[in-house]
Each structure stands twice: as structure tokens, then as C-alpha cells.
Amino acid sequence: MIIDKLTVEVFPDPVTLGTAAGAAAAESLRRTIEAQGSARLVLAAAPSQTHTLAALSVAEGIDWSKVQAFHMDEYVGLPADAEQRFGRWLGRHFRASAPLTVFDPAGGSDPAAEAARYARLVSERPIDVVLAGIGVNGHLAFNDPPADFSTPDVVQVVELDETSRRQQVDEGLFARLDDVPAQAWTLTVPFLLSAREIFCMVSGVAKAEAVRRTLQGPVDPVVPASALRTHPRARLFVDREAAGDE
Template sequence: MESVAGQQAVRPVVLSFDTRLEMGRAAATDVATELRSRLARQAGVRMVFAAAVSQSDMLQSLIAEPGIDWRRVTAFHMDEYLDLPADAPQRFGSWLRRAIFDRLPFAAVHLIDPGTDADAAVAAYAASLAAAPIDIVCLGIGVNGHLAFNDPPVADFADPQAVKIVTLDDVCRQQQVDDGAFATIADVPRRAVTLTVPRLLDAGRLFCVVPGAAKREAVERALEGPLDTACPASALRLHPDCRLYLDAESDPRRQD
């Protein structure tokens, strides 16, 4: 069994679906079940969301799930661009507000707002996250294997920080163009704020939704490749309770 600094690796539960829509619905059902379970036994739930088109089907289905008291759910998100205007539609906080945050009565929504002092914003966000345990993280995997904005050059499985400022690599920046957020790679910011890998893995449960052919190689490396920062998503194997949702295009076990 593999390990990193004494941490034993375990294989995520991998669930594969024929379509992206089926994948999103199944993931939403499981997230909703976990939410209901936790809300039945604790005062509130704290969860982190990824902002990406890969999450759209899951989020849409999650909004429709019945029996969740969203007034007891506190929301965070996992990364944000620097050097974009506060009202830029590409800001991840803005994307999540449109996708889910403004559509449900959350107890609180904590947005990463770099403002004029990114270092201060990083410290404040880390403190907000540390105020109580994070129960659930809904995340994806990047084309380069990144988790949040932990690209291979900056990912650290033993990162002492909870939140940090990073420089984005060009594969990550091109993905933002391919996802339709920016017209050209020159428009994509070079810097961002991100939750670190250890901060993400410190949550109670991880629900990782990864559709599309562009992610297939990254998924394969995450599941079968070396456990190292060349593929940051391989760190999912260090979490004891991670579920990975794939569609036919992203699942490397399916024949072309």
C-alpha cells in the first residue's frame, strides 16, 4: 500500500455513468443524503464548493433535492482569481452565486474576496475555514490533475498553509479558455487564491465530479499513477472517504 509521510493510500469509490446528466444526478443524490444525515445529528453543516462547468449538472440537481434545511448550511468555495475586477463574471464567487449560492437560503456564504490586500484576504479566509470542521467538499479534477488551483508546480501534499496565493500554469489557464470562461489565454489571470491540498483533504467527506474526455488522462493518473504532485488529484487516495463520479468520456476503464 502506498503512503505519503506516513499516510496510507486508499482507493476512492469510483462510480461511472453513461451520461454526464446521470453522473450529476447521482452525485447530487449522494451529497444530499450526506447533508440530511449530518443535519439530523448536528446543528449545522459546513461545506466547500468548486466553481466549474463540470459541476453544473450536479449543482442543478442538488438544488432540486428535497428535505434539506439549507438555513443550517454554511458555504465556502475553494479558489478565486486575482487581478480581475470585483464584478467580473469570471470570478468564481460570482459563478457560484449564479449556480447555487443565490438560489438557496444558506445560513452563510463565505466568498473569497481578494480586495486590495490579497495576503490579508488569505489569512481571513483561512481563519473562517478553521472556525469549525469542514464536513463536505464538492470538487473536481483539472485537465492537468489539479485540485482547486493546486497545479503540479505549486501543489504540496504537506502544505503548512490552509489557503495560499499561487501562479497558475498554462495548462490550467488554457482549460479556462476551453471551458468558455475567457476568449484567449492572454485574458486568463496568472495568479489566484486557493485552498491547499491538505485543507481540502481535512474535510469529512469528498464528492468529486469529473465529466468529459479532456479529464480522462488526469483521472487515470489520479487513480493509477504515482502518488505525487505531478498529478495533484492523486492525493484523493489519501482521503478515507472520497467518492469519484465519472461519465463515459472521463472513465479510463471504458473502451473508446
């Protein structure tokens, strides 16, 4: 199924979804390395990405020394050793040997300066592949609604809305809402859409309404993930629960 420019693929369960998405991302990386000698990869860190990252990590034929990886968002203010930090989460779930550039491991004593530093690094050359998810409120990375679809910024420091913070508790990443940081760094929607290819993985009934709103109605900052419908090489992988009636 294609909605606007977005290819939508439905799978019976999260494992099948992740296997297919990991294989597709691996093929994209192999083609990119063959064509230009290296690849730049942006990763989401969330439970919805676990099976995809597992499949990608063991994919054959990828010279990981030629892949530079980044992650798309991070909490401001968490200690360097906090298990909830997305950089640490990726270290546990993305086992490939690609170098991973992380946001400030000290937790961000100067969030604006760290946003500028990370922006310089991630935008040195074009991004080839993005692996993304969709939040229960339709966010893309930590671009909560209403997202900025026209900003020239690469990275922003954002205030997280309660729905995004509650999702972190519901997914077992934090014990209480008060434990979830109020701010985060995020790659912006325009920068994510500048990537050559985007693979977005969504599973579970909790995401069904966000998927419906992403695919139906106008492309709207109130549903940040709807921007995926404008990208010429974006693919949305959903399981049956997340697909709902789609």
C-alpha cells in the same frame, strides 16, 4: 471500484452523473445536520459541477439555513463585477439559500491579507462536505502540479500554470489566454483532505488523461488529485468519456 481508499463510480453521461452526485451530497448534508445541527460545505466552481449543483440545489429535506458554504478558489485581481469570478458563477449555478462566504469581492488589493482572512473563516470549524473537480493537468482546486501535500496553510496565493489558464479559455470562461489572471487563491490539498467527506465530479474526454493519472501510479504531487486516494470517505464520479479505459 475502489482504488486505495477512493471509491470510483462511472456513469453514462454528465446529467446522470450530476444527479447521482447531487443526491449523494444531499444525503450527506442531511445526515450531518441531523447529527450535529449544522454543516459546512466547500464548493468548486466549474462547468463540470453544473449538474451536481443543480441537483443539490433542489434536493429535499435540507435546512439550508443550517449550512455554511464556501468556495475553494478564486482569481486574484478580477473586478467585483467580473462574470468569471467563481463566487458569481456559484451564485448563478448553486441556487440553494445557504449563506456563501466568498473571497474578497474587491478583487484582492492585498492577496496575502485576504488569504489569511479567508483561512480564518473557513477553518473556524471542520469542513463536513467538499464538492470538487479535477483539472486537465490533475489539479485539485487551483493546486497545480507539483502540489504541496504537507503545507500547514489553509489558503495560499498561487501562480497559475499555463495549462490551468488555457483550460479556462477552452471551457469558454475567458476569450483569450491573456485575459485569465496569473494568480489565484486556493484552499490547499491538506485542508481539502481534512473534510469529513469528499465528492469529486469529472466529465468529458478532455479530462480522461487526468482521471487515468489520478487513479494509476503512485500518489504523487505531480498529479494533485491523486491525493484523493488517501481519503477514507472520498468518492469520484466520472462519466464514460472521462473514465476512458478505467
